[in-house]
Amino acid sequence: xxxxxxxxxxxxxxxxxxxxxxxxxxxxxxxxxxxxxxxxxxxxxxxxxxxxxxxxxxxxxxxxxxxxxxxxxxxxxxxxxxxxxxxxxxxxxxxxxxxxxxxxxxxxxxxxxxxxxxxxxxxxxxxxxxxxxxxxxxxxxxxxxxxxxxxxxxxxxxxxxxxxxxxxxxxxxxxxxxxxxxxxxxxxxxxxxxxxxxxxxxxxxxxxxxxxxxxxxxxxxxxxxxxxxxxxxxxxxxxxxxxxxxxxxxxxxxxxxxxxxxxxxxxxxxxxxxxxxxxxxxxxxxxxxxxxxxxxxxxxxxxxxxxxxxxxxxxxxxxxxxxxxxxxxxxxxxxxxxxxxxxxxxxxxxxxxxxxxxxxxxxxxxxxx
Ligand code: SMG
Ligand code: MG
Numbered sequence: 001x002x003x004x005x006x007x008x009x010x011x012x013x014x015x016x017x018x019x020x021x022x023x024x025x026x027x028x029x030x031x032x033x034x035x036x037x038x039x040x041x042x043x044x045x046x047x048x049x050x051x052x053x054x055x056x057x058x059x060x061x062x063x064x065x066x067x068x069x070x071x072x073x074x075x076x077x078x079x080x081x082x083x084x085x086x087x088x089x090x091x092x093x094x095x096x097x098x099x100x101x102x103x104x105x106x107x108x109x110x111x112x113x114x115x116x117x118x119x120x121x122x123x124x125x126x127x128x129x130x131x132x133x134x135x136x137x138x139x140x141x142x143x144x145x146x147x148x149x150x151x152x153x154x155x156x157x158x159x160x161x162x163x164x165x166x167x168x169x170x171x172x173x174x175x176x177x178x179x180x181x182x183x184x185x186x187x188x189x190x191x192x193x194x195x196x197x198x199x200x201x202x203x204x205x206x207x208x209x210x211x212x213x214x215x216x217x218x219x220x221x222x223x224x225x226x227x228x229x230x231x232x233x234x235x236x237x238x239x240x241x242x243x244x245x246x247x248x249x250x251x252x253x254x255x256x257x258x259x260x261x262x263x264x265x266x267x268x269x270x271x272x273x274x275x276x277x278x279x280x281x282x283x284x285x286x287x288x289x290x291x292x293x294x295x296x297x298x299x300x301x302x303x304x305x306x307x308x309x310x311x312x313x314x315x316x317x318x319x320x321x322x323x324x325x326x327x328x329x330x331x332x333x334x335x336x337x338x339x340x341x342x343x344x345x346x347x348x349x350x351x352x353x354x355x356x357x358x359x360x361x362x363x364x365x366x367x368x369x
Contacts, residue, residue, distance in 0.1 A: 002039035002112050003081045007073040007104075009065060010034045011363040012295070014324050020293065021138040023166035023193035024055040030293050030323065031362070033064055033100075034352070037076075037107040044111025044347060047301070048103035049265030049292035056191070056292075057219070057240060057266070059099040067100040073367040076104060084109055084271060098243055098268035105269030106301055106348075114347035119304070121342050121349075124274055126307030130339040134160030134314035135322060136189065136291065139169055143176050150177055153322075157338035160185040160211065160314040166193045171204045178208045185314065189214035192240055196224045202232045211313070212237040212259050225256035235259050239290055243267055245275035252283045259313070263290035264305055265298065273305055281310035289315030296320060296329025300348040303332070307342045314338070328352045328360065 014030045033048040048068070054060040071094050076082075079090045087105050094101070113123055135158040140146035150161055161181075163174060165188045174188060187210050194201065194216045202213060212235045217224050219240035229236045237259035242248050244267055251257050260280050264273035280287045289306035292298065299317070306315045317340060320331035329350040334340045343349025 001081050001083050002041060002108070002115060004037055004039050004076050004079070004108065005369070006038040007077065007367045008036040009068055009365050009367070010036065010357070010361050011061065011065065012328065012357070012360040013362050014295065014328065014360055016293070016323055017321070017325060019138065022164050023139070023191045025053060027051065027293070030295065031061060032295065033061055033068065033103060034297060035068065035103045035107040037104070037111050039111045039115065041115035042111045044107040044109070044114060045297050045351065046103040046105070046107030046110065047265070047294055047298035048099050049263065049294065049298060050099045057099070059097060064097070064100040064103070067094065067097045068104060069365060069367055072100060072104045076108070077367065077369045084112055087271065099265050102265045102267070102269035105271060106264065109270055110347040117346050119344050119349055120270070120301065120347060121304040121307050121344065124270070124304055124308055126304055126342060127309050128307040128342065129344070130341055131303055131306040131311070131317060132159045132314040133317050133319070133334050133338050133340050134158055134162060135318045136162040136316045137164065139164045139166060143173055146173060147176060147180055150181065154181065154184065157334060157336045158318070159338040160187065162187045162189055162214070162316065165190050167198065170201055174205060174208050174210070185211050187211040187214060187237070189239070190216045192216070192218050196227060199228060199231050202228060202234070206233045210234050214261060215239040215241065222251055222254050222256040225251070226254045229255055229257065237261055239263070240266070242276065244272060245279045248276045248279045252280070252285055258285065260285055260287045261290040262287050262305065263292060264301055265292055266290070270301060270305065274308070277308050277310045286310070286312045288313035289317055291316030291318065293323055295324075296327045296332060296350055297348065297352060299332050300329070300343045300350045303340060303342045304348065326356065328356045
C-alpha cells in the first residue's frame with residue numbers, strides 16, 4: 001500500500017556505441033522517457049521503451065510523454081492509498097498505450113518494493129541469481145561486417161546471436177553466419193517486414209537450423225502467422241503481436257508461434273509480463289526476455305523478469321557496454337561465461353547516477369497533485 005506524492009518525467013538521451021538498424025529504421029541514439037515517482041515511503045523508477053519515432057509500434061516518446069503527464073500521472077496522484085493490484089483499475093480508463101503505462105506501473109512497483117525492502121526478482125518468484133545473455137545484431141552494411149560483429153560478440157561470451165533481417169538481406173546473410181559458426185544458437189528477427197507471400201524465404205531459412213524466426217509478419221495477423229508456422233519447420237516466436245496475456249493465449253491456441261518474446265514495456269508493465277509468463281508456462285511454451293536497448297533502469301527490470309522459471313532461452317539482455325560508453329546506472333557487466341547477475345537489492349536494485357542524469361536529461365517536468 002503506497003500513496004503517490006509526486007511524479008517527475010524526464011526525457012533522456014544517450015549515444016549508442018554503434019548504430020542499430022532494423023527493418024523499420026536506424027537508431028544512433030537512445031532517447032526515452034524516465035518516470036521518477038515518490039511515495040510516502042520511497043522513490044521508484046520506470047523506463048518507457050518507446051522511441052523517437054513510432055516505428056516499432058504506434059507509441060513514441062512525445063506521445064508517451066503526454067499520456068503520462070496528462071492522463072496516467074493525474075489518475076495515480078488522485079487515487080490515494082493503492083496497492084500494486086489496484087493499478088490496472090486506476091489506469092483502466094486509458095485505452096492501449098502499454099509502453100506509457102508500463103513506465104508508470106514499473107515505477108510504482110519499484111517504489112512499493114523498495115519501501116518493503118523486497119527485490120523485484122524475489123517478488124516475481126525468480127529462481128536464478130544469474131541469467132544467460134544473448135545479443136541482437138542490427139542489419140550490417142555488408143556480410144563481412146556482419147561476420148566480424150558476430151565473431152566479436154561470440155568472443156565476449158554471448159550465448160545466442162540474433163540477426164535482424166529484412167527482405168533482400170536475409171537467406172544469404174544467415175547462411176554465411178551459419179557456415180562460419182556451425183554450432184552456435186542463432187535466430188533471426190524480421191520486425192514484421194514480410195507477408196505470407198514470402199513463405200519461400202522462410203522455407204529456405206529452415207536449412208540454417210535456427211532457434212527461431214521472430215515476428216515475420218504484421219503484428220495484428222495471428223491467423224497468417226499460424227499459416228506460416230504450419231508451412232515451415234523452424235519455430236516462430238512472436239514479439240510485436242503479444243501485447244497482453246490474452247494475446248499470448250490467443251497466439252498459442254491458434255498455433256501462431258511456439259515461442260514467446262516477453263518485453264515488459266510492450267505488454268504494459270511488469271505485472272502483465274508476469275501474467276504472460278504464467279500463460280506460456282502453463283501451456284509449455286518457452287519464453288525469453290526481449291530488449292528495447294534499455295538504460296540500466298529498464299535493464300534491471302528485464303534481468304529480474306528473465307530470472308523467472310519459464311525463461312528457458314537466452315534473452316536480448318546484453319551488457320551495458322553493448323549499447324553505451326557510459327550507462328545511466330552503474331554498468332551491467334556480463335561475465336565471460338555469458339551470464340549476468342540479477343540485481344538483488346530492494347526494488348529494481350539500481351538507481352540512475354545523479355551525475356549521469358544531469359548530463360543526459362533533455363527535458364524534465366513535474367506533475368503536481
Ligand atoms: O535491447 O538489445 C536490445 C535490442 C533487442 O532486437 C532487439 N529489439 O524487435 O526485438 C526487437 C528489437 C526492437 C528494438 S527497436 C529499437
Ligand atoms: Mg523483436
